[in-house]
Amino acid sequence: MRITAIDFETANKDPASVCSVGIAVMEDGVLTDTYYSLIRPEANVGFFSSWNTRIHGITKYDVKDAPEFAEVYEQMKPFFEDSLVCAHNARFDMGCLKAACLNTGRKIPYIRYFDTVELSRKAFPSLAHHRLDDMCGYLGIELDHHNALSDALGCLQIAVNIMNLTGLFDPEEMLESCGTRIYEL
Numbered sequence: 001m002r003i004t005a006i007d008f009e010t011a012n013k014d015p016a017s018v019c020s021v022g023i024a025v026m027e028d029g030v031l032t033d034t035y036y037s038l039i040r041p042e043a044n045v046g047f048f049s050s051w052n053t054r055i056h057g058i059t060k061y062d063v064k065d066a067p068e069f070a071e072v073y074e075q076m077k078p079f080f081e082d083s084l085v086c087a088h089n090a091r092f093d094m095g096c097l098k099a100a101c102l103n104t105g106r107k108i109p110y111i112r113y114f115d116t117v118e119l120s121r122k123a124f125p126s127l128a129h130h131r132l133d134d135m136c137g138y139l140g141i142e143l144d145h146h147n148a149l150s151d152a153l154g155c156l157q158i159a160v161n162i163m164n165l166t167g168l169f170d171p172e173e174m175l176e177s178c179g180t181r182i183y184e185l
Contacts, residue, residue, distance in 0.1 A: 001171050002027045003159060004083040005116075006076075007151035008096040009056040010041075011063075015092070016099035017045040018069060019058050022148030023079050024156045029169060031156070035079065036149040038066035042103055056146040069100045080109050084171050084182070088132040088155040090115035094185050111185040114175055116158045122178040123162045132158075 005024045011017040018039050025033040040046070040063045048060045087093035090113055101108045120130040127138060132154055136143040141157045144150040159171065168174040175182060 002032075002083040003156065003171055004079045004085045005152040005156035005159070006079075006085060006087050006093055006097075007148045007155065008093050009058060009146060009148050010052060010096060011045070011058075011060075012047050012049040012052055014045045014099070015096045016103035017041045017047070018096050018100045019048075019063055019066075020056070020148040021072060021076065022150065022152035023076065024149070024152040025079060025083070026156055026160065029160070029163075031153075033079070034149060034153070035075065037072050037075070038063045039072050040064065040066040040068050042068065045103060056148075068104075070104050070106060073101070073104070073106050077109060080111050085111050085113035086116050086119075086155055086159055087113065088116045088135075088151065088158070090117070090183070094183075098185060108185065112182050113185060114171075114180055114182050116155050119162060119175065119178055119180045120158060122180055123165060 003026045007022045008018045009020040011019045020038050023035040098108050117130050120135050133145045135158050136154045139161045141154050143154045163169050163174050166174050168177055
């Protein structure tokens with residue numbers, strides 16, 4: 001089964017203000033594809049807060065020539081087909097995808113997804129924190145935190161590490177074994 005990890009960064013607190021996306025795809029245990037794009041947020045949500053810029057380093061100048069969400073969305077859609085999607089703190093990333101679709105009049109895709117934060121808490125209950133950078137550090141996964149592609153790759157590697165730990169290489173079996181839900185968007 002194919003697993004697609006996704007991560008968004010936003011210009012401000014509005015989930016529709018996506019300013020970058022990273023996607024990493026694994027099939028049969030092998031990384032098969034990656035995708036990264038800066039995104040120029042729509043004018044109605046395009047304000048860059050200093051708080052967000054301090055976190056991810058992306059400014060309005062970085063995205064001035066970047067494609068808008070509608071164009072990036074068309075490139076993203078094939079990654080969701082026949083795939084189980086994951087994100088670290090998936091509520092945030094799925095909320096961004098949904099909000100950006102609604103803000104631009106795009107159809108919200110049907111996605112089955114799981115949250116690697118939830119999975120990490122089930123697989124490593126004794127750890128004090130399960131944030132992406134903490135989990136990647138614990139598992140020895142290289143991470144350029146808040147670079148959307150690096151975060152997506154880190155998320156995917158968390159899932160792979162837990163598959164190796166459980167010995168279950170079918171993602172749905174592994175999730176069931178760990179007591180982690182599959183959600184739908």
